[in-house]
Amino acid sequence: MASTWPTEVALLRDLVATPSISGDEEAVACYVEIAAREWGLDVRRDETGVTISVGSSDEPTLAFVSHLDVVPPGEGWSRDPFTPVIDRGQLYGRGSGDAKASVAAMLTAARDVAGTGGPTRGRLLCLFGYGEETRHTSMGAAVASAGRIDAAVVGEPTNLNLAIAQRGLMMVDLTASGDQRHAGYASDGTFTNAIQELSHDLLLLDQIADERVHPILGRVTVTPTMVEGGISRNVTPPSARAVLDIRSTPAWTHAELGALLTEKLRCRVTVTSDRLVPCETPGDSRLRAVAQSLRPEAQPFGSPTCSDWVFVRTLDALKCGPGTSRRSHTADECVDLDEVTAARAFYGALAQEYLS
Numbered sequence: 001m002a003s004t005w006p007t008e009v010a011l012l013r014d015l016v017a018t019p020s021i022s023g024d025e026e027a028v029a030c031y032v033e034i035a036a037r038e039w040g041l042d043v044r045r046d047e048t049g050v051t052i053s054v055g056s057s058d059e060p061t062l063a064f065v066s067h068l069d070v071v072p073p074g075e076g077w078s079r080d081p082f083t084p085v086i087d088r089g090q091l092y093g094r095g096s097g098d099a100k101a102s103v104a105a106m107l108t109a110a111r112d113v114a115g116t117g118g119p120t121r122g123r124l125l126c127l128f129g130y131g132e133e134t135r136h137t138s139m140g141a142a143v144a145s146a147g148r149i150d151a152a153v154v155g156e157p158t159n160l161n162l163a164i165a166q167r168g169l170m171m172v173d174l175t176a177s178g179d180q181r182h183a184g185y186a187s188d189g190t191f192t193n194a195i196q197e198l199s200h201d202l203l204l205l206d207q208i209a210d211e212r213v214h215p216i217l218g219r220v221t222v223t224p225t226m227v228e229g230g231i232s233r234n235v236t237p238p239s240a241r242a243v244l245d246i247r248s249t250p251a252w253t254h255a256e257l258g259a260l261l262t263e264k265l266r267c268r269v270t271v272t273s274d275r276l277v278p279c280e281t282p283g284d285s286r287l288r289a290v291a292q293s294l295r296p297e298a299q300p301f302g303s304p305t306c307s308d309w310v311f312v313r314t315l316d317a318l319k320c321g322p323g324t325s326r327r328s329h330t331a332d333e334c335v336d337l338d339e340v341t342a343a344r345a346f347y348g349a350l351a352q353e354y355l356s
Helices: 007-016 026-038 096-115 139-144 183-188 194-202 254-264 286-294 308-312 337-354
Strands: 042-046 049-054 061-067 085-087 090-092 123-129 151-154 162-166 168-177 221-229 239-248 268-276 300-303 316-319 334-336
Touching: 007 026, 007 090, 007 096, 007 337, 026 042, 026 049, 026 096, 049 096, 049 139, 061 096, 061 139, 061 308, 061 337, 090 096, 090 337, 096 123, 096 334, 096 337, 123 139, 139 308, 151 286, 151 308, 151 337, 162 286, 168 194, 168 254, 194 221, 194 239, 239 254, 254 268, 286 316, 286 337, 308 316, 334 337
Parallel strands: 061 123, 061 151, 151 316, 162 300
Antiparallel strands: 042 049, 049 123, 085 090, 090 334, 162 316, 168 239, 168 268, 221 239
């Protein structure tokens, strides 16, 4: 690690310089394990990720949750995505903000807490999982094997503001059925055009779930993202299909949304994915109260993006980390290093205060 930079920045540089595209995280997981061991931390690396524990008791337990994988670099970079460059207070590289900045700050904060002799009571856990950017995330298994957890901070880029609600994601197929006929006979009105049937339902989607509006996240959005149908330019289609991207809120369960679509639409409704449920910090959250007292300038908000929060959604949890969410997955992804340093201090103080 470079000695001219704070520990959290040097660690972040090394993490970014270790490619870890989803499904190929072993090298970066080994690096985190070695760093934690060199700092005298209790660490375990297995198929669920890297788990670091600080404290002699598990009552209560606060978990810092984040992920080691990154999305592929893609196109449009002005520099090598896995050669971290620091320029004008920002570190550039794939995963710099999403979410290796959180990992670096959480790991160094755990080192700081251990350096004081550990928390006054209870235990601090760091859970760094794999595959978060895909449907194969390991965090569910990591949480299940971690034992008692009372509260969790999910490390994702929020500019260190406090995400106290998070949208969920449902994927739905709408399938319309029709009759395959010569288009020249459309005027006789004796058969059904699947594309017209599908179009009827698509026009109903914009306000279909407006009956309930969440106070932070607002209304559910139902967005058609793919449409297919037709077999020839002069033949009416026997079927047509649309893919719906539904960004849910805690005002609706996914089962309720599925039932609503089935009731209101003509087409066949097939839910293809509903595991990413919406999340919300409890109204009486002690974790949020402590976090807000330590960062009074932090703004509470509702996050439009999904994360591993779904695996700790039944706990006292919130999402907070260094970095700007809109830079995630982009070319020339970068993070402000002042935020990384502030995150290290914030995470450490939060652990000490919550576990006191």
